[in-house]
Structure formats: structure tokens, C-alpha cells
Amino acid sequence: MRNEKNANREKYEMKCEVIRDLLPSYLEGLTSSVSNELIENHLNDCGDCRRYASEMGAAVDAPDPQAADRRDHDIKPFLKLRKKIWRNILLTVLACALVFGGSMLYFVHSWTPDFNDVTITCEKNGDVAELTFSAKNKNTILASYAGVYSGNAGADAADDLCLELAASRKNPFTTPIRKNAYYSYTFIDEDTVYNNNTSKPMDITDESYFLVMFGDKTVKINIKDLSKEKVTIMK
Numbered sequence: 485m486r487n488e489k490n491a492n493r494e495k496y497e498m499k500c501e502v503i504r505d506l507l508p509s510y511l512e513g514l515t516s517s518v519s520n521e522l523i524e525n526h527l528n529d530c531g532d533c534r535r536y537a538s539e540m541g542a543a544v545d546a547p548d549p550q551a552a553d554r555r556d557h558d559i560k561p562f563l564k565l566r567k568k569i570w571r572n573i574l575l576t577v578l579a580c581a582l583v584f585g586g587s588m589l590y591f592v593h594s595w596t597p598d599f600n601d602v603t604i605t606c607e608k609n610g611d612v613a614e615l616t617f618s619a620k621n622k623n624t625i626l627a628s629y630a631g632v633y634s635g636n637a638g639a640d641a642a643d644d645l646c647l648e649l650a651a652s653r654k655n656p657f658t659t660p661i662r663k664n665a666y667y668s669y670t671f672i673d674e675d676t677v678y679n680n681n682t683s684k685p686m687d688i689t690d691e692s693y694f695l696v697m698f699g700d701k702t703v704k705i706n707i708k709d710l711s712k713e714k715v716t717i718m719k
């Protein structure tokens with residue numbers, strides 16, 4: 485009897501030692517649910533260990549063995565759900581960004597059109613000869629800007645100015661302010677024009693031209709013929 489009691493006590497004390505070894509991990513929530521149950525059962529029965537645990541700074545005087553389980557049951561699915569919601573929000577935002585970014589790139593992308601893709605007409609209103617550059621493809625809009633030709637344009641090039649064309653796709657959701665590109669000269673007399681981009685009078689001869697840069701080539705357009713509403717591409 486006595487030996488059995490001593491043996492039990494020894495076992496019991498062994499257990500206390502094991503429990504106390506596990507306590508720091510338990511208090512930090514690092515132990516498994518099986519260990520938690522063993523520890524909490526032991527703390528319920530063993531006043532020494534309970535005191536030891538409260539000295540370690542934890543409120544385990546009234547341990548609730550179901551608390552950890554309840555927390556797992558209540559919080560884990562909630563966390564999982566929150567994770568799922570966040571993932572869905574993230575995916576939606578990402579998809580929107582891709583669609584929006586893609587369409588922006590599609591419509592913002594511009595290129596220099598080829599000569600054969602553009603129709604050039606000239607119309608004279610009073611002294612002003614206005615050239616219209618329109619894309620043959622009705623879904624393409626054209627814009628122009630005056631540049632300075634860096635190549636050797638020759639003596640008859642008007643001020644070395646050239647017209648650069650930029651094509652872009654017509655956005656179906658907006659109406660472009662202008663679909664075509666325009667360029668004009670004001671004729672002071674037969675031999676003098678105002679280039680509306682330089683705003684200074686310029687003497688011209690039959691050979692005077694201005695340059696228009698296309699994607700495939702640069703063409704010379706005779707200036708004098710514009711007064712007769714003629715678009716002459718020079719050699």
C-alpha cells in the first residue's frame with residue numbers, strides 16, 4: 485500500500501515537473517490542444533502548479549479547459565472567412581486594374597501612320613489654305629504637331645519645319661474633339677505666305693515645300709499649289 489502510494493506520488497511529482505516545463509510554452513499559446521487539455525486538467529487538480537503558473541504571470545487560477553477550443557472554433561472560421569473576403573477583394577481590384585490598364589494602353593497607344601493610310605485634301609477660305617489629313621480607317625484619329633526636321637531638307641524647305649502625324653484608335657466611349665489633323669498657310673500674296681506655326685512671313689518659289697513625316701516615308705508638299713487648292717507631292 486505504502487509503496488503504491490509512493491509510486492503514485494512519484495508519478496504525480498514527475499508530472500508536475502513536466503507540466504512546469506511546458507508552462508512557458510503553454511502561456512505563450514504554443515502548445516497543442518492535446519497538451520493544453522493535459523496542462524489545464526493538471527492545473528485544476530494541482531494547487532502547487534496553479535500557484536506556480538500564476539507566479540509566472542498568468543491568470544490561470546480558474547482555468548477554463550474549453551476556452552482554447554472555443555476560441556479555435558469561433559475565431560478560426562472567422563479568420564478564414566476574412567482571408568477569403570480579402571482575397572476576393574484583391575482579385576477584383578487586380579482584374580479591374582488589368583482591364584482598365586489594358587484598354588487605356590489600347591486607346592492611348594499612338595503610331596505614325598503610313599502615307600497610303602492617309603487622305604490629304606486642301607481647301608481655301610479667303611487667304612487661308614487649310615490642309616486636312618484624315619485617316620482612311622474610320623476608327624483611327626489623327627493629330628499633328630509641327631516639328632523641326634533634323635535631316636538635310638534642302639534650300640527650298642520652308643524653314644526646315646515639318647509636320648509630324650500621330651494616329652491613335654478612336655475610343656468608343658468618348659467623342660474626340662478632332663478626328664483629323666490640320667495644317668494651314670495664309671497667303672499674303674502669290675509669293676509670300678504666313679506659316680501659321682512660325683507666325684512670320686516667308687517668301688516662296690514654285691519649288692518651296694513643307695515636309696510631312698509618315699511612318700514609311702517623308703513627303704514634300706508644294707506650298708504654292710495650295711493656293712489653287714491642289715495637294716502636290718513633289719519628288
Ligand SMILES: [Zn+2]
Pocket residue numbers: 499500501503526530531532533534
Ligand atoms: Zn503539479
